[in-house]
Amino acid sequence: MKFDVCVPILGFEDVKEVILEKIDDIFMKMQSVTDKHISFTLINPFVLREYDFEVPDNIQNLLEIDKNSNLIILNIILIQTPIENSIVNFAAPVLFNTDNHKAAQIILNDSRQYGVAEKISTFLKK
Template sequence: MKFDISVPLLGFEDVKEVELEKIDDIFMKMQSTTEKHISFTLINPFILREYDFEVPTNISEIINATQESNLLILNIVLIQTPIEDSIVNFVGPLVFNTDNNKAAQIILSDSPVYAVAEKISSFLNK
């Protein structure tokens, strides 16, 4: 499924459109449609932990999200070996509006709960 990036990805401002591809029930791949060397592995954060934040009003307006919208929340993960050492960025969630194929990255800069680099292993067996 292709998505227009309505709010630039931090550090990848030139990426305007991406394609999401399911890897398994936990991971997805996000690939730039124009820059084949730019891709990210994403993870469903709700599988790992309780994860709650408000989508800022300005972002909701930009991606035309309402209370009824079908939003997909994913986080960038840096895959390591072993997989338990992989690092998840919980501070910069990606919000995909699957109703209109618009997406944005949110930065939770003042969150005392989430970090930019948390090991998956810290959420296993909890």
Template sequence: MKFDICIPLLGFENVTQVELLKIDDIFMKMNSTTDEHISFTLIDPFVLREYDFEVPQNVQDALEINKDSNLLILNIVLIQTPIEESIVNFIGPLIFNTDNNKATQIILSDSTKYGVAEKISDFLKK
């Protein structure tokens, strides 16, 4: 599924459209449609932890979000070996409106309870 980036991604301002590809029930791949060298592995944060945040009004407007919108929330993950050592960025969630194929990333405030580099192993039951 292709999505138009309606607010530029931090550090990747030239990426205007991405394609999401499902890897499995937890991971997805996000590729730029215009630059084959730009690709991210994404993870469903809700399989790891309780995760909630407010979407700023300007982002709601840009993504045309309303109370009935179908949203997909994913986070960038840096894959490591073993997979449990992979690092998740919880302060920069990507928001995909699957109703109109618009997407963007938001950066949560510094006072958030989430980190920029948390290991998957920190959330696995011991």
């Protein structure tokens, strides 16, 4: 599914369009439309932890989000070997509105609640 990026991905401000592809029930791939070398592995945060935040009004307006919108919320993950060493950025989720194909990365204000580089092993059941 192709999305227009309304709020840039941090450090990748030139990426204006991405394709979101499902890898499996947990992981997805976000690929730049114009640069095949820019891609991100994303993870469904809800399989790892309770994850709740308010979407800022300006982002709701940009993505045209209302109470009936169909959203996908994902987080960028840096895959490592072994997988338990992988790092998830919970502080900057990427929102995808599947109704109008608009996407944005947001930065959550409360950095104490969600970290920029949390090890996935912290959330895996032992």
